[in-house]
Amino acid sequence: MLDWEDIQQTHVIRKLRTILGQWFKVDLFFIDASGQIKNIDFRDSKKEYKNALSQHLMSREFSREWLSRYFIEQTPLLSQAPELTLHRVGPLGFETVYFAKVMIQKEYQGTIAAFCLAAIDAPEDLLQAARLRVVTAGGNADSFNLSIKSLKVLDKSEQKYSEELIDLVAQEVVTFHTEIAKRESRITELNQQLETRYSYHQMIGKSKPMQDLYEVLDKIASSEATVLIQGENGTGKELIAKSIHYSSPRKDKAFITVNCSAFNENLLDSELFGHVKGAFTGAIKDKKGLFEAADEGTLFLDEIGDMSPSMQVKLLRVLQQGTLTPVGGTDERKVDVRVIAATHRDLKSMIEQGTFREDLYYRIHVINLSLPALRQRKDDIPLLVEHFLKKGCDSKKLPQKVLHQKSLEKFFEYPWPGNIRELENEIERLIVLSGNDKEIPVDLVSQRILAGVSGTGPLKSLGLDLNGKLKDAIEELEKKMILEGLKRTKWNKSRLSKELGISRAGLIMKGEKYGLDKRKMARDDQAA
Ligand SMILES: Nc1ncnc2c1ncn2[C@@H]1O[C@H](COP(=O)(O)OP(=O)(O)OP(=O)(O)O)[C@@H](O)[C@H]1O
Ligand SMILES: [Mg+2]
Known part of the structure; x- marks a missing residue:
């Protein structure tokens, strides 16, 4: 939808309108797609109208209605007309x-209509007919005669200029609208980027490390490259692999996890690459491996750090050549599989120790994602707690539960x-317990x-001295x-003694x- 009001306020349009009005006595009307006049000054003022004819048309209520009706009548013709600029004979007939x-x-949005008198010698009978029409509609013949006298008649070159300027107004309207639309969509886009994302697919988290991660995930969404995901246990490696x-x-296509x-x-060898009948005892028929099952899809190799050196060699070959040989087979088969690998191990130090192949490492870590440990993104704890509380209560059809503030504090320290x-x-x-x-x-x-x-974890975090006598430490x-x-x-000693697994008397003694x-x-607490 065009914002006709804003359009008329723009500097360029106002300038063009002034030039057309003052130099050529041409008045502009902004007509929307339904034929309504959208001039912001249409109701209030005729000062804006330089052309004596439209001044006259504007001067009485009946004329405004007349004009309005005229544009509505023209609309079906205009919206279907192929050309950009047309000339027509106006409502007065001359x-x-x-x-x-x-x-x-390609959508019709409206029309810029411009009133003027092009080089015609208004023949007396045309004027006479117009005068009659005005008077019949309740207008004043004298003021009509005056208006006609003060009309400016455009010569050929003036006509050409004004035609170009009118065209320019229409083009400016289009430019203004498209620019605004572009700007608006850019603003929405920027807003989305600036907006903190609280989740990404199934992943929850709004902390800085998670925002950085989402950004990388956005970038690699359309990529086909191998991805290596590293992170401690339970940091969400599998979740990320799925989201990728x-x-x-x-x-x-298929997403297969191994x-x-x-x-x-x-x-693992036969699981990944398949085997042919008779390859080993129990191989009673040919079996496809997971690489083939994941053809055109994604194979998620979890705990890749646990792969034996000889398997690493086989994997490298598939990644480099895109072909594999099933166990016991001789023919090579082509596969198109994207590999995402994950591990909680430090592959770099495994390379140093010679337990992980450096060439395979470089082949799989084309894109490397390091997932932050939860203690490195504690800001996310409340969000995650809420998420899991909702998930758990929903699945058990329980009303939503909340955690006591004190517990949340403990969660932060842990x-x-x-x-x-x-x-x-x-x-x-x-x-369950609550x-x-x-x-x-x-x-x-x-x-x-x-x-x-x-x-x-280390006892050190309890403030215990790990040196010295064992008895003292205990x-x-x-x-x-x-x-x-x-x-x-x-101070519920019965309950605590149960929890600690000692008798109540034993607890009191201690x-x-x-x-x-x-x-x-x-008392001590108060004093402190
Ligand atoms: N950012 C997250 N938001 C919500 N749930 C998460 C998030 N990350 C992980 N989880 C959930 O935590 C659990 C562990 O995630 P996942 O299995 O992906 O971790 P992992 O790194 O593969 O663990 P492991 O090293 O033990 O294999 C899953 O139930 C998963 O849905
Ligand atoms: Mg996992």
Whole structure:
């Protein structure tokens, strides 16, 4: 839709309108596709109209209606007319109206109509007929006569100039509209780019490392190159591999996953490349491998760091030549497969140790994606928590649950060695344990998370000295665990003793030994 109001306000159009009005006494009318007059000053002022004829037409209510009706009548003719500029005889029967059609993408958008008197000697009977029409419509014959006298008659060259200028107005309208449309779509595009993305396909995350990742994923969406995805356990390597496949040109073909660490060398060989009948005991018929099954699609080689050196050689050959030989076979088969590989291992150091081939490494890491560990993008924790809470509650048909603020704080402190998967499992566990409670209480959160240490993580993060006597260290740990537990369970010794797997009496004894007295500690806390 054209914005006729904005169009008339543009500097170029205003200038052209002034020139046409002052020099040639030509008045412009902006007519939309339905034939409505869109002049912003049409209702209010006749000052803008330089041509005595249109001044006259504008001077009375009846004339405006007349003019309006005239344009509506002309519209079907105009929208079908092939030329850009037409001349017609105007509503009074003797004046000239130029029409310059406005077409955008082959659609009729409206017309610029220009009133003037082209070099005619208005024959007296034409004028007489016009005068009659004006008077019949309720107009004044005297003022009509005056208007006619003051009309400017354009000579041939003036006619040519004004024709060009009118055409220019129509072109400017088109340019203005297309420029605006272009600018608007650019603004939307920029907005989308600037907008923080909270997710990408199934991946959730709005942190900087995730935004950077999404940007790379956008860029490689249409690429066919091999991709190497590196990241710790549970960082979403498989999720990314799928999202790459489903945004690639191969999305309608197969996506096949092979976990290289799940097979021994011989099995992986036949799994990937297939085998011919009789290749080994149990090979009772020819079997296609996953490379062939993934033909024209994507093969996701998970845990590629666990591939044996001889398999690495075979893989390299397929990647370089695009052909493979099934186990026990002799003929080469052609395959068109995009490979995405993933590993949690440090391939660079494996190359140094000689356990991963450098040539294969360079062949697969054409595009290299490093997934951030969850502890490197803690900003995403609330978003992920919400996502998994919703997912878990929805699947169990439970009302939406929320996490207690304290638990969220603990989640921030915890290093998440198992990354997203560990977080997902923890939420799943909390949903089950919290039963019908809407808010999940903090004391249900796993012990290791409350303590802020991973099960396998270093004791150092607990502030324990790893040097010195073992007995001292154990006592220190015991004291810390009991203290944490007492605070967490609000000094519920029965519950804590169960959790710690000791008797209640045993817990009380240990509490006394370490001087963990509820009142004394509350006083200390207050004093602090
Ligand atoms: N950014 C994310 N947003 C939402 N869910 C995620 C995200 N990343 C991973 N997940 C979820 O976490 C779980 C683990 O992801 P995935 O299996 O892709 O990780 P991985 O790196 O392949 O793990 P592993 O190294 O253990 O094989 C999956 O359930 C996955 O859906
Ligand atoms: Mg995986």
